[in-house]
Amino acid sequence: xxxxxxxxxxxxxxxxxxxxxxxxxxxxxxxxxxxxxxxxxxxxxxxxxxxxxxxxxxxxxxxxxxxxxxxxxxxxxxxxxxxxxxxxxxxxxxxxxxxxxxxxxxxxxxxxxxxxxxxxxxxxxxxxxxxxxxxxxxxxxxxxxxxxxxxxxxxxxxxxxxxxxxxxxxxxxxxxxxxxxxxxxxxxxxxxxxxxxxxxxxxxxxxxxxxxxxxxxxxxxxxxxxxxxxxxxxxxxxxxxxxxxxxxxxxxxxxxxxxxxxxxxxxxxxxxxxxxxxxxxxx
Amino acid sequence: xxxxxxxxxxxxxxxxxxxxxxxxxxxxxxxxxxxxxxxxxxxxxxxxxxxxxxxxxxxxxxxxxxxxxxxxxxxxxxxxxxxxxxxxxxxxxxxxxxxxxxxxxxxxxxxxxxxxxxxxxxxxxxxxxxxxxxxxxxxxxxxxxxxxxxxxxxxxxxxxxxxxxxxxxxxxxxxxxxxxxxxxxxxxxxxxxxxxxxxxxxxxxxxxxxxxxxxxxxxxxxxxxxxxxxxxxxxxxxxxxxxxxxxxxxxxxxxxxxxxxxxxxxx
Numbered sequence: 001x002x003x004x005x006x007x008x009x010x011x012x013x014x015x016x017x018x019x020x021x022x023x024x025x026x027x028x029x030x031x032x033x034x035x036x037x038x039x040x041x042x043x044x045x046x047x048x049x050x051x052x053x054x055x056x057x058x059x060x061x062x063x064x065x066x067x068x069x070x071x072x073x074x075x076x077x078x079x080x081x082x083x084x085x086x087x088x089x090x091x092x093x094x095x096x097x098x099x100x101x102x103x104x105x106x107x108x109x110x111x112x113x114x115x116x117x118x119x120x121x122x123x124x125x126x127x128x129x130x131x132x133x134x135x136x137x138x139x140x141x142x143x144x145x146x147x148x149x150x151x152x153x154x155x156x157x158x159x160x161x162x163x164x165x166x167x168x169x170x171x172x173x174x175x176x177x178x179x180x181x182x183x184x185x186x187x188x189x190x191x192x193x194x195x196x197x198x199x200x201x202x203x204x205x206x207x208x209x210x211x212x213x214x215x216x217x218x219x220x221x222x223x224x225x226x227x228x229x230x231x232x233x234x235x236x237x238x239x240x241x242x243x244x245x246x247x248x249x250x251x252x253x254x255x256x257x258x259x260x261x262x263x264x265x266x267x268x269x270x271x272x273x274x275x276x277x278x279x280x281x282x283x
Numbered sequence: 284x285x286x287x288x289x290x291x292x293x294x295x296x297x298x299x300x301x302x303x304x305x306x307x308x309x310x311x312x313x314x315x316x317x318x319x320x321x322x323x324x325x326x327x328x329x330x331x332x333x334x335x336x337x338x339x340x341x342x343x344x345x346x347x348x349x350x351x352x353x354x355x356x357x358x359x360x361x362x363x364x365x366x367x368x369x370x371x372x373x374x375x376x377x378x379x380x381x382x383x384x385x386x387x388x389x390x391x392x393x394x395x396x397x398x399x400x401x402x403x404x405x406x407x408x409x410x411x412x413x414x415x416x417x418x419x420x421x422x423x424x425x426x427x428x429x430x431x432x433x434x435x436x437x438x439x440x441x442x443x444x445x446x447x448x449x450x451x452x453x454x455x456x457x458x459x460x461x462x463x464x465x466x467x468x469x470x471x472x473x474x475x476x477x478x479x480x481x482x483x484x485x486x487x488x489x490x491x492x493x494x495x496x497x498x499x500x501x502x503x504x505x506x507x508x509x510x511x512x513x514x515x516x517x518x519x520x521x522x523x524x525x526x527x528x529x530x531x532x533x534x535x536x537x538x539x540x541x542x543x544x545x546x547x548x549x550x
Contacts, residue, residue, distance in 0.1 A: 010369045263398050
């Protein structure tokens with residue numbers, strides 16, 4: 001009776017996941033050993049993986065690494081202190097948090113469209129501000145040079161991710177009992193020392209988790225790049241390369257292999273970390 | 284809060300809001316006014332909005348809006364309905380394979396869409412449901428509801444077990460106890476629905492591949508201006524702003540639930 005009830009409650013969801021996530025997923029792993037498209041299919045072993053490593057444009061690796069490196073560091077460097085300040089109660093705190101969240105709910109495609117008019121070479125806000133502040137003399141076409149466009153696309157991504165990270169850090173900070181601060185003060189620690197000696201060590205696991213989360217979302221960057229610079233090789237991310245490989249070159253086996261490689265590399269650290277935590281948690 | 288803190292908050296507010304405000308400004312200028320120096324910082328020109336709502340592209344625009352609403356609402360409702368019972372059982376019952384099944388649900392969050400895209404595409408073609416709401420909704424429900432599951436499970440965890448026991452003593456049926464608990468976690472359901480709705484509303488890659496024509500949502504509609512010879516950026520930005528307004532309204536209305544939900548996930 002009890003078992004019937006449980007099966008009845010969880011079966012629909014589990015079945016759905018089996019059919020539409022796990023079946024295609026294992027099918028993809030199987031496919032990655034074949035040279036295939038919609039009509040033909042031929043077993044070639046790990047050939048796809050070898051070809052992918054050889055044929056993927058080296059630039060895309062570099063670009064993605066740049067996005068990841070830049071975004072993760074910037075996100076954490078900004079989100080941590082922001083959360084630390086928001087922890088204090090002050091007038092209008094709710095409104096401030098509500099406004100700070102807006103970038104996170106902006107759809108990435110819209111995000112790209114909006115930033116285009118900030119980065120525009122002749123009529124963008126960025127040039128205008130920099131020129132008014134006399135930092136540059138002539139307007140620059142930001143999205144034309146490689147390094148600056150990588151950086152600026154990174155900024156768009158960071159802009160979107162920061163609110164989420166801030167909220168996560170904030171919720172963790174709020175869990176630290178007040179007594180801890182008081183104990184620190186009684187022991188004669190200054191505000192800065194409390195932060196370094198007490199708070200940061202307690203936040204270590206959250207920091208770790210957010211860095212891993214940041215890596216995953218930056219490795220899979222697609223929408224912002226697609227909207228701002230299209231398929232240009234200078235800014236192409238691995239996921240855009242993958243998309244092109246599958247849909248314009250129709251190399252489906254290789255595309256699948258690349259997607260699997262990217263997934264493994266980007267999520268493995270997170271999985272290891274999580275599995276340790278799931279072991280500890282009781283569910 | 285000291286002065287440095289205040290300064291930082293104000294800086295972050297400006298940094299978060301300027302792109303949005305600049306987007307609104309762009310949508311309120313006519314396309315010609317965009318190419319004027321010195322830059323116009325304010326606009327009151329509604330022609331882009333008029334064009335979008337009443338002009339030649341209005342039909343396509345309303346179609347895209349309708350599609351966005353349809354998939355987001357239907358996807359969210361079906362995703363939530365299917366995960367509430369699951370979340371409840373995982374929170375309140377013990378059974379065999381519980382850990383394995385839990386891991387199976389959570390692991391979905393680690394599987395990127397790209398890795399399952401081709402078999403799904405094939406499946407959709409074989410059953411000729413490509414470019415229909417059905418396949419989109421299926422993908423969204425599968426991809427995004429593990430997150431809703433997680434949120435609602437955490438909310439159910441917070442419902443005291445004594446409530447279950449009282450229900451049991453009073454002889455309430457299992458289903459009845461489930462509905463009682465579900466009513467108690469209404470805020471959690473709202474939070475989970477919002478997050479799911481935003482995810483679907485923003486999705487881009489899925490419709491880029493699975494919507495050819497009939498089911499194109501707003502996110503794809505916006506970017507379609509890019510390929511054409513003379514791009515009307517003013518209208519494009521206007522469409523972007525309109526797409527953004529729906530999530531903003533929802534966040535304003537359900538602010539408290541939303542933030543509560545995000546905080547719950549991070550625990």
